[in-house]
Amino acid sequence: MESIKRDLFGPGPTNVPDSILQALSLPTIGHLDPAFLGIMDEIGERLRHCFQTKNSLTFVLSAPGSIGMETSFVNLLEPGDKVIVCINGVFGGRMKDICERVGAEVITIENEWGTPVDPDELRATLEANSDVTAVAFVHAETSTGVRSDAKSIAEIAKSHGCLVVADCVTSLGGVELLVDDWGLDVVYSGSQKCLSCVPGLSPITFSKQAVDKIKQRKSRVQSWFCDISLLMSYYESGEKTRAYHHTAPVNSLYAMNEALRLVVEETLQVRWDRHRDAASHLYSRLEAAGLEMIVAAEHRLSPLTLVRIPEDVDDAAIRGGLLNNKNIELGGGLGKFAGNAWRIGLMGQNATVDRADFIADALISEL
């Protein structure tokens, strides 16, 4: 097959380091091979570190990030359960959709696209509603480039006895995320963003409180594939008799193991700082060229920057030109931002000041 090389500055996938691609292409072994179970254990250990959690039920789902979202809700919620979903972009909207399919009673809080979830509105909504089982929000909205205040949201939800579900697809490995300290109960992510791994996997973690809620379910989980009770005995028991559930994507998990190793080696704080510094540099370069960042400085998500497309500029021409002439992928706007914003990702391997210069130079030269 012909090799196509792009510089990936969209909302993910980002470029994948060579050592991860090398791990990916190691010979396939069986998913029940003791050597593979050793790799699964290693992944679990490293992932717990990256999530900053002690949760025993911390593993990697065999499908993209949206299966992380679905797995969270179909297990945690039963029909009739009340859930508050905070919506400030595409992915909050998807949470609502999935919760409805579960048969949950969904209460929404909607905040303007490009702004974070409003903790005061959450507090008021919790005060106005009793018996809410869970609060769900998107830590890092990939559609708008906004970071919400996960710590405050979780604190408010917890003070009302709610479980907390957080979408951390674009924050894990790139932005401060402290699952245990903040009291997040179910957190999922994706492989292809700040972890700089290939797309197709979804890391996830469940707190003990979440596991307890799931164990008390009266109804069966509606999805067989996502039913974590079929996996729980393995992760929970400490026994190493692994029951067969489905055939794990062995090679992709080799890649994930290497991606997590790189994060641990670099250390989380250094990696978070690197993402922040790269993004700051990008803001300065683009602002100096007269471009406008859409999100207020204090709410920006360093791995993903939304830039307003100037009125006289043709979105498709610019992105097409970058792709076809320079092999550079720039992200288009999603949902309400389609056609009026670019999404520039500086994630994982690409989160450096040099790469920020590279994409700033390329974009500015097209204007």
Added chain:
Amino acid sequence: MESIKRDLFGPGPTNVPDSILQALSLPTIGHLDPAFLGIMDEIGERLRHCFQTKNSLTFVLSAPGSIGMETSFVNLLEPGDKVIVCINGVFGGRMKDICERVGAEVITIENEWGTPVDPDELRATLEANSDVTAVAFVHAETSTGVRSDAKSIAEIAKSHGCLVVADCVTSLGGVELLVDDWGLDVVYSGSQKCLSCVPGLSPITFSKQAVDKIKQRKSRVQSWFCDISLLMSYYESGEKTRAYHHTAPVNSLYAMNEALRLVVEETLQVRWDRHRDAASHLYSRLEAAGLEMIVAAEHRLSPLTLVRIPEDVDDAAIRGGLLNNKNIELGGGLGKFAGNAWRIGLMGQNATVDRADFIADALISEL
């Protein structure tokens, strides 16, 4: 990461050809990149050939084979729909489980493990029950090494106006499979068996009749991830404006494209014959050594052979010895065959007379 090399003679994954591993590790590009959409089209064309179908809705799901099973039923069936599930092993049992989670009314036909689905029993059950929406069966039971007569089953089901769902996880690319000629409506498979690709993907195809049934649904599909109405416009319309649904597992799809290319290049008939000849050779070698095949000759599934473990032989010691001393994976029994049968896979790259000799020599020398 350390490389572990095994000769894989279990129920899958099988060994992956180098050219597929090379394709897998090509640089990642974006899932909305026009170059990637070209690859998706190529995959669709090749997959239609492998399935022997003209179905426009023929594509690869971003998760292992069990998501193929789940996607089939959650889309095709609505709560209250009547479905006949034929059970002659683990995977028929899983079909029943998933259909129940959908809220369907499930009628089962159970045949002895190690024997095929009985078409006469299906006919009688269809005559005794009206308004059956679909008949589901496993073409190639990976738990028992049995091939059922898909053509007859589909013919009977069709004559009663039913849609037909077939699990072809261990038959696609290794055993005769004629989706259109036989009248199969929903057919799914896995990447890691006779296609000799890495595990983690599930090829699937839907007939026009299946699509029509899905379009007439009154209720929403219970799974967001598996809801093909969210994907259908892309595959059905012929338009190439690809809507974003989830981030495709780009690298795994590179590998799938190469795996399918190899099948088309070899031609299906040659590949089916190769699997049959390798298996025949294996039977002779093992029978000459006094071992007994569990399945009657006419119902054997060439890619996967069940061998009875002699009474004085220690299953764990033999499999452990092969793995630890010779880096050979042999499959253990599943379900009712746990501890009393081995499952020997000769799939994809390993379906040759030479490889049959290799595993026969290795196993016989351990006895």
